[in-house]
Amino acid sequence: MMDRIIEEVKEILKEEMLFESTGHDYWHVLRVYNNALLLIKEESQTHQVNEDVIRLAALLHDIGDYKITGSETEEIEKPIAILNQLRVDKKIIEQVVQIIGEISFRKQKNKLSSIESQIVQDADRLDAIGAIGIARAFAYGGAKNREIWNPNDPPKKNMSKEEYINNKGNTINHFYEKLLLLKDQMNTKTAKKIAVRRHQFMEMFLQQFYAEWNGDR
Ligand code: ADP
Ligand code: NI
Incomplete structure (x- = not known):
């Protein structure tokens, strides 16, 4: 189930982000996703992590970036729209959106709210x-x-x-x-x-x- 959703999200990203030129292109997102998988593998030995939430947040973390959309509100609305369209569980959507909202370097949140957020932020920063x-x-x-x-x-x-x-x-x-x-x-x-x-x-x-x-x- 989640694997199919992930594949569908990737297709949407490919269409929307392939030729983005400010560092948020499709290949960046895919690298962040792969970094996240690696971090999940290591960190889940010592922490309990929600893998689905991390994978979705990694894929969608830049789709609504204000540098692409020119809008602060779309940062959240764009991923919500995509996840709703794919009929993802409301609770998962909530967690994914929380992560996307707090990880950007620009916002410099001191304290992230979850291990899932920490992993997605690290995956993005490694890239x-x-x-x-x-x-x-x-x-x-x-x-x-x-x-x-x-x-x-x-x-x-x-x-x-x-x-x-x-x-x-x-x-x-x-x-x-x-x-x-x-x-x-x-x-x-x-x-x-x-x-x-x-x-x-x-x-x-x-x-x-x-x-x-x-x-x-
Ligand atoms: P994030 O998505 O993690 O918040 P940014 O949107 O700030 O990252 O940046 C996306 C990419 O563009 C990163 O690789 C970042 O280093 C690069 N970048 C951002 N601002 C600048 C800048 N002023 N000069 C050069 N590269 C930049
Ligand atoms: Ni990014």
Whole structure:
């Protein structure tokens, strides 16, 4: 039953998100889903987790993103509409919506309400770091006509939420404003472990980037 619903959700996502250019495309969602499955496998050895809720939330976490829809309310309404259409149990819908509403980096909720939320947030964040995270950051910057780097525009420390949302800076700055912070913000043991190598890779990338920028031969 749930497997069929998952397949139907994937089809809907494929239609709506395949060529999205700000980092929320279909392939991102699929990677987050796979990260979530891996985290479920590890974390369910020590925690009781609702697998169905996690799988649905992972798939639907960006379908209503305000960057795609331009609307804050659709963040919740879009997934609700899809789940209702597929006749998913009301209780499950409620939990999925709760997760989607609280996991985004932008909102920086201090305390997530469940292990399910923690897992989906980690799955999403793992896809924002490492080689894939680097690729997504520059894809996003390109879609927004941003410079890759500008030494005259160094990163800001401790940006407020407002500053973060309205920030139009170069893409290398995004590493200091978000990507390099994520390693220490993972919720689960498993994600913390996976994040270590991905984080190191970003640091190596930056080192090499500056070396080349400064004329390294
Ligand atoms: P989330 O969906 O986790 O809230 P975002 O919507 O903030 O993440 O970002 C989606 C993708 O775009 C991520 O890979 C993120 O790193 C990247 N991104 C977001 N803002 C910027 C930016 N200002 N510069 C470069 N990349 C960005
Ligand atoms: Ni996402």
